[in-house]
Amino acid sequence: AQSVSQHNHHVILSEAASLELGCNYSYGGTVNLFWYVQYPGQHLQLLLKYFSGDPLVKGIKGFEAEFIKSKFSFNLRKPSVQWSDTAEYFCAVFSSGSARQLTFGSGTQLTVLP
Amino acid sequence: DAGVTQSPTHLIKTRGQQVTLRCSPKSGHDTVSWYQQALGQGPQFIFQYYEEEERQRGNFPDRFSGHQFPNYSSELNVNALLLGDSALYLCASSLEVLTGGPHEQYFGPGTRLTVT
Numbered sequence: 001a002q003s004v005s006q007h008n009h010h011v012i013l014s015e016a017a018s019l020e021l022g023c024n025y026s027y028g029g030t031v032n033l034f035w036y037v038q039y040p041g042q043h044l045q046l047l048l049k050y051f052s053g054d055p056l057v058k059g060i061k062g063f064e065a066e067f068i069k070s071k072f073s074f075n076l077r078k079p080s081v082q083w084s085d086t087a088e089y090f091c092a093v094f095s096s097g098s099a100r101q102l103t104f105g106s107g108t109q110l111t112v113l114p
Numbered sequence: 115d116a117g118v119t120q121s122p123t124h125l126i127k128t129r130g131q132q133v134t135l136r137c138s139p140k141s142g143h144d145t146v147s148w149y150q151q152a153l154g155q156g157p158q159f160i161f162q163y164y165e166e167e168e169r170q171r172g173n174f175p176d177r178f179s180g181h182q183f184p185n186y187s188s189e190l191n192v193n194a195l196l197l198g199d200s201a202l203y204l205c206a207s208s209l210e211v212l213t214g215g216p217h218e219q220y221f222g223p224g225t226r227l228t229v230t
Contacts (some may be wrong), residue, residue, distance in 0.1 A: 004156075032218075034218075036221075042223075043204075043221050043222060043223040043224060044157070044204065044221040045221075046218070046220070049218060090156050090157070092156075100162070100169070100170050101147070101159040101162065101170050101172060102147065102149075102157075102159060102206070102219055103159065104149075104156030104157045104158070105156050106154075106155055106156045107154075107155070107156045
């Protein structure tokens with residue numbers, strides 16, 4: 001069964017600091033990769049996605065992620081965080097094999113201090 | 115363009131009761147997936163409906179069942195509620211154009227179920 005690991009449960013940063021959230025998955029076949037964000041009191045929103053092609057993908061609000069196939073990783077980055085980035089971030093993997101389900105990591109709570 | 119909608123927003127039930135949650139997919143979408151998100155955890159896949167049939171199922175007991183209607187809306191039913199069923203239940207919709215093709219899901223706001 002596929003699984004997704006997010007290494008950091010809670011990250012606290014000051015505004016303007018750089019962000020990198022780790023995500024590793026276990027599945028050897030073709031995958032679609034996602035980062036979702038859940039702002040306080042709001043529903044899950046898609047931040048960015050990787051289907052194929054350029055492994056460096058850009059999403060909304062200045063976020064980007066890099067797919068490294070050899071490391072089964074899809075880390076999320078942002079050069080300079082803002083207070084409004086405070087939220088929970090979820091990495092998710094969809095495999096086109098028999099599972100065909102979206103598997104989420106346990107999430108990383110990001111707190112940005114003003 | 116309406117996004118994914120879910121009802122009700124909140125629900126309080128007693129152990130042993132049954133509950134039905136509802137979901138309307140994003141306009142143009144034909145596939146609905148249901149997830150359970152316990153506090154402090156990521157969403158866990160319950161099942162997916164396509165063409166009114168359950169296509170995939172996660173590791174959830176038979177107490178969890180669902181239905182998809184011809185208009186693509188869906189219901190999630192949970193029987194014999196347990197305290198551990200307290201969670202946020204999320205519905206997500208997608209468009210299944212090609213099996214094995216790219217798959218992007220749009221999530222609704224969820225239904226917060228509390229079992230006492």
